Every structure is written in structure tokens, then in C-alpha cells.
Amino acid sequence: MGAFLLRRIFQGMLVVLGVTLVVFVATRMVGDPAKVMLPLSATDAQRAAFNHQMGLDRPLGAQFITFVGDLSTLDFGDSLWQRRPAIQIVFERLPNTLALIGLGLGLAVTLSLPLGALAALRPGGVADRVVVFGGLFGLSLPQFWLGLLMIMFFAVTLKILPTSGVGGPSHYILPAVTLAIPSLARLMMLVRSSVIDELNQQYVRTARAKGMRFHTILFGHALRNALVPFLTLAGWEFISALAGYTVVVETVFAWPGLGLTAMKAIERSDLFLLQAIVFTVAIMIVIVNILLDVLYKLIDPRIKLA
């Protein structure tokens, strides 16, 4: 286990470095900050002066050496947009996004297991039909529209929840639910199909034949075996949310999270902030992947960690 962890951490560091290098090159190839940030009326000379002041007219190699040198102290330079350390902005916004993902995904995970299992007990039954219909419905709703619809209903018509922004606990409800719905739908459908598969396995019939109680079979075996693909999907949901899928929800609910910040950094060609965001997200994805591997092993001891 120890050797495995060390190996994975080393591999993870390579991944993070690779991603950062790609971002470094890509951001410098695509956008010209002076063009995007200065007023349209600025002259070419003023644009050139701006790039010079920001050190963006130096040769790419020299810029890269500075970049890697500063990386060791987590210094990503000052954001062009906010004129303060980029990493400071990331640390300010990351908790907001993590809280949203934690709540939304927590909701999706806790509801999807019982609902999916319930549907699987009698495929084609009433509960199953409701779950399948609800799942397809949840999957086909555009999040953007769903968010606005919930605002209109709960905040404007009923006036029981705030429309947007951060503040008290009530501000979390609508964005977290909006974020949860597609994930809940996907996870619920997966639990349903895996449990149906498991319940049709030979070992289930054997267990029932020898008189084992059904809920022991369901919870002790079928659901446990169904947990491995479930964990993979839940991990994917977490990673994709972190990698930017929260941006729609953050936009609709004016939520000051990392996704919205990343989008604004792209809009403004803020390379320094973008690098800091991608670096942080890459590290978190690597950590989540390592944790998932460890969890697999705990659930299913047959899995070999390589």
C-alpha cells in the first residue's frame, strides 16, 4: 500500500506538471491580454507598453523559466484582471465551489442509492417506472433553464429562498439542488442497473435457495458489489464538477466559485490566474483519483493496487 501510494503520488506530480506546461503554452498562444483587457480605443503603442509592463513581451523560454522557478513557492504571479496574487484568488473561490459540490454531490449520492435499489427490486414495477422516468427527466433538463425556473418559483413567486448570491445557509439550497439533479439522475440509473444485474447472478439464487434473508443478500452482497461502478461514476461526477461543470450553476446563481472565476479569467486572457486555477484543479483531481483507488481496495479486497 505504501509503495503504491508513493508511486501514485509521483505519477500524479508528473500529470500536474504536464497539464501546467500545456496550459502555459496554450494560454500564450491563444490570447493576447493587452488586446482583451485594454479599451478598444487603445493604440498599438499602448498595447505594446502594457505587455512590456506585464513581462509578456519576453521570450517564451525566459517566461517559462520564471514560471517554473516561481512554481516551487506557489507563486503564480499577479492576476492581470485583479492585480493581486493569482493563488490568493484561487484560495478565496475554491471553498465556495467545494461547498457547492460537496452539498450537491452529497445529496445525489445519498438519494441515488436507496432510490436506485428500490427501483431494482421489481424492474417494471411502479417504483421502477417512477425512478426511470424521473432519471430521464433529470438528465434531459438543461441545468441553466432548471436553475432559472427554480429561482422563478422558489424566490420570485413563493419568496421563500433568495434568488442568488452567497450569504446564509438558505443561499446554498437552490444551487446545490440544481447541481445535484443531473448527477442524481445518472447515479440513480447506474445503481438500478447494477443491482438488477447483481440480483440476477448465480450467487444470489444460491443464497436465496439456502434460505438467506433477502435484505442481507441485497445490502450485504448485491449493493456492495454494485458499489464499485457506483464509486467510479461518483468520482467522475466530482472530478467533472471540479473541472468546470459547476460554471453553469455558478453563473445562474451568481455564485462566487472557481468555475465562474475560471470563465472570467478565460474571457480576459488572464494567463496567470488561469495557470493557478488549472494547477490547483489538477492537483485536486490527482488526489481524488488516489483516494478512489484506495476506496476500491477497501470495498473489494480482490482488486489489486498496481
Add this chain to the structure above:
Amino acid sequence: MTLIRNLLSGVVFAAMAALPAVAASASEVTIAIGSEPSTLDPQQRDDGGERAINDNIYETLMARTPAGELVPGLAAAAPTQIDATTWEFKLRPGVTFTNGEPFNADAVVASVTRIIDPALKSEQMSYFGTIKSAEKVDDVTVRIITTGADPILPSRMYWMKMVPAAYSKDPNFATAPVGTGPYELDSWSRGESVVLKANPKYWGGAPAIDQVNYRFISEPGTRMSGLMAGELDVITNLLPEFVASVPKSEAVQGLETSVIILSTENPTVKDLKVREALNLAVDRKALAESLFSGYATPTKGQLVNPRAFGYNKALEPYPYDPEKARALIKEAGAEGKTITLVGEAGRWLKDRELIEAVGAYWDAVGVKTDIQINEFGEYLNQLFDKAKRPDAIFVVNSNELLDADRETSFAYQAGGTATSNTDKELAEWVIAARTETDVAKRQALYDEVTKKAHDNYYLVPLLNQQDIYGFSKRLDWKPRVDSKLLVKEMKVTEE
């Protein structure tokens, strides 16, 4: 409905306790702006979110009336010209910053010196590129020296915020602003809100509203929901189609004008007849009515903002005459020829819709419009590319200083940022107007510039857009031509 409401209320009972303070107090307003200020340093960035807030904290030597007329602000009177490159400002005496520092000639010199210092890396330099230095004459008299003759200097000083001489060097200056204005910062919770409170010692008298809360909401639908739910009092950039749904709204002629710039060098569009046809083909009135629900005004044959100095009152709008346009295209032998129209999407209100509508109008008179909607960075590369001009490129120009130099140096003068003509004579006129200090002669030069460009169809000016604001029922305010959100002009009525 009552039952549902009660049930739901029960479910979220705990949450209710934490509901945000709904804008209720008569002396408090909540304003939604599109983006959070990146900094509260008033001299560093070119940022609408920063301006919306700092316009209430800081002041400038010159100000504008709601209708756009330039009047003295922190200056006691309009500046006088000592010689071609020197302007003298008399300052309003007895004004202090909210930290107690005096506003005097030293503060003006410090403000000017700070913003033109390359070490500040100010994005506002495109407004102040002509300023060389500032000199104190006595405590209430200051001279500003420009690199060449600069008739626009008084307008420029309407854009430069005055900062305190000593405190502006403090490292906290960007997060804890101190100005001379009617409001001072109360708190800034990043990502959440900025709160201002009235400056009781304001030289112009304490403002009617005691507290201003700013919230940052980029999505127009969410902004409108906040207004409808009673959380907000003022929202900016209300979409024309939402006007009917909000409690109250006001519109005012804005700073932005949309235009398509035609190349005089490229095949097909280099033919004057084709350029005329492309102008006659567009029904601007229909565009204003259908796309902007009437909240836009067709341009009158020029890009210059109608409120700006240098606007040509004598020019006739290009008529909508598709018959003549079709005949001209036929005459020029341009039938079925392709014209590339470059644009972007999402940066300006209804940009894509406008571009596509114009493309359809052009197609209807016989040419083939190839619309290229590009990512903004790539679009800017094409807009700024001096060597290879697109046949036609869409842009929205904003004239913050309300002076025709902006439009003429941007899209009229050969070699300008977005110009696609090579007319040397026109360029000379634009340059001459920039340094002409005689007001009447300067206006005459701009009249010539806009007339010649009009007659040569260098541009397809489209619409001057209006700014639409949504208000809560209790808010009373007339929006300003310069788009500034000045809270000291707002009032709330008791409910």
C-alpha cells in the same frame, strides 16, 4: 397555492431565518452590477464594476450633468488655457478626503503623477496618453501640461479620479478606498457584496440615501429575478424584452453605437456603389424595433455619438432603399459576389442577432454574405490587423469621453485601431481636429470628416443603443447619458 406555500415554508423553515436583508429601509438601496470590481483602486484598471462603485467614492476635476454637459466638479470653474499645451485649473476650496487629507493642488499633482507613472501599469492610459505632467501653482491652482495641443483635456479630467496624496501610497489603497465623494466604503466581502455608507461631511451636502449595497450578478435573468423578488432596487443592462416584467424601468440614450466597417481595398467592397448599396440595404428602423424593442435609435449617417462634441447635426441618415441597393449591386457587377462579415458573439447586447440580420439584408440585395462569428480573442486579432482588413467587420464603439476624437481616431482615420479605409486627406483632418483648440474650427473639421466618410460610405453605422435600467417601485432616478450610477442622484419613496 396557499397550501403549497405553507408546506414549502415548513420544509425550508430553518433556511428562512437566514434570509438576506431584503432592501427595505427607506434610506438603503441595493444595486446589482454585472461583475465584481477587480480592485477598488480608481486609477489602475479599465473595469466597469470598479467604476460603478468608485464613481460614488471618488470625484474628478470636471463632471457631467445627467444630460452629458461638461461642468466643473472638484474644479471651481472650467479650466483656462495658458498656452497650447498648458491648462490651468482653479480648485474648489475646503474639500477634504474622508480620511482628513485635504483636497488641494498637491492632491491633483499626486493623482496625475500616479496615473501616468508606468509603474502603476494603468489600463486607463488610453485616456491619458497626452498628459505630460502636473504642476502646483498655489494651494488651489494647478496646471496640467500636455505633450501637444489637446483640446480634449477638460473631458479627460472628467475621467481621472482624484486620489489623496499620502494615502494613495498605502498598500491597502486598492481594497480600502478613500475619496472626496458622497459615499465611503463600509465593507467589501469578496464575492458577496460591497457596502457603501454616506459621507456625512460631503461638500455637496449629505446624500439622501444612507447606505448602498452592491451585488454582482452577471446573468440577466437572475438580475431580473432579484428585482422581481424585491431583493434589488436597481439593475443595469435590462434586456429590452424584460422591460414589461419589472416593476419600473427607465431608458436613456447610451454611449454605445454599433457599426460595420467596410474595407476600401478589398475586391467588391472597394467599389463605392457596393458600399452605398450595403448601407441602403439595411432597415435600421426595423432593427431597432424588432431586436431592441425600440430601445435603440438608428444612426444618422455617422458613428459619432449624438451627445458627443463633434457630432454632425447636418448629416442625413442613410435611407432604407432595397430597390436602389439592388440596382447599384447590379451596376457594379457584384451580384452573387461574396462579402465576408466578421463578428463575435456575446460581448455586446444582441451582437450576433444584429450581425445575422444585417447579413440577411445584404443577401436580399444580391450579394452573398459570409458571416464569420469568431471567438473574442481571434475577433480582436482581425479587428486590429492592419495588414489584412476583412471586407466588413462588426464592432460596437463606446464613447466614454463624449468627444468625436474617439470615433474618428478609432474607425475613420487611416491607420486607426479599427479603420479599413486608406483616405489620407481624411486622416489629416482627424489629426488636425485632435489638436485644434478653437472650438468652432474643431467642430467644422469634424463636420468635414463625418461628411466625407458619409459620402464615401466607409462605414455602415447601425444603431445607437439605449441603456435600460430596471428599478424597484420605491426607487426614483433619471439615468444619465454617461451611464454612471450616481447614487447621490437617487431617491427612495416611503412605502
